[in-house]
Amino acid sequence: MEEVERLIREEVQREGSISFARFMGRALLEPGLGYYATAQRRAGRSGDFMTAPELHPILGAAIAQLAAATWERLGRPATFRWREYGAGEGTLLLAALDHLAREGHPLLDALEVSVSEANPYRLADLTAALAALPGGGPPLVAAGSPPAAGIVVANEFADALPFHIVVGRAAPGGFAERRVSIDPVTNVLTWAEGAPDPGVAERLAPLMASWPPLAEGQLAELSPATADWAHGLSGELTEGVVIVLDYGREGAILRDATSRMAGTALAYQGHRATADLLSEPGSRDLTAHVDLTLLRAAAVAGGLRHLTSTNQAKFLATAGVDGEVARTRTGPAATLEGAIALRSALAQLMDPRRMGGFAVEVFVAGSSPGANALADPASPLPGTAAPNRPLV
């Protein structure tokens, strides 16, 4: 048994039961022990799941195009921050920097980087990779630095934030919380139903206020952590854009009893998904679809302006990466392997049934004339226009 499971069991034994959010928080982030707290690499082919940046640098190039256009419209501020949540070892960031370097883009001279990455090993990798760039790369500023002009990026971050699981019941309020307990007979971690912890109920109630009643026995995830994070995003920037990419759906779709009786929570290990969320805590990723309705409402309540809701296929199609694609296929340094890798990656990244269907939410921060120009419908930012050609 992993040490983190022993610690979780101790807590469950002490408390009788704990929320799934608490279980997930410890299973993923328990210092030195959690799934995202050890030296082991989790994303990528050798890990448990594949993300778009790990598949190919083209998404990094696309977000670099968005960052560059944002910087231009803000009047080329002397300092422009790339602020990234869950940056891992910096694969997306490095792809963006690489793209800007290939373009000889002047934004590189204004760029500073700030990341929130819970895994100290991945943060060390990212720091070393930046330092190894020509000229030492852009300066790395601490998370929590005063806000600056810039771009906030979060790819597959929100889905990793802890969530509660509620179950539709004819209980007061129409639901009970699905909690984690220990089976007295088998001694394995198991589900129990009960009332949310004091304090949590008050947090969940307003977030559920607009929900139609859940069907009897229907499971649904709810993440106050995601709402809090989205609410705080406007404080990150004086002006600029926020781009959140993740698998998610509108709240009403996630809680449609005809298609989602069991909710969307899954555990991942070795590129296989399972609905068994409680086994082997610390060895499996735990995740659920992001409630985009909740995310947007919280971000806007926090002060961001919602610019567009699109998906990864449309984002890539309109982000202005045609030059990058042409260079990879036929440029002076093009190789057959590179061209094939790009084609194969685009097939996955732009297929609406695969990563192409991932949600992309874009927001504008600030109210300066430059920030207003970012939201000009007559001149959409890269990635935010409707595609004018059929997608693959």
Ligand SMILES: C[S@@+](CC[C@H](N)C(=O)[O-])C[C@H]1O[C@@H](n2cnc3c(N)ncnc32)[C@H](O)[C@@H]1O
């Ligand atoms: C699914 S991975 C995505 C990594 C990267 N963005 C990508 O697309 O390949 C989630 C990342 O978020 C980090 N993470 C998870 N919870 C976090 C938290 N509360 N604060 C900061 N980072 C967190 C993990 O360590 C991991 O690097």
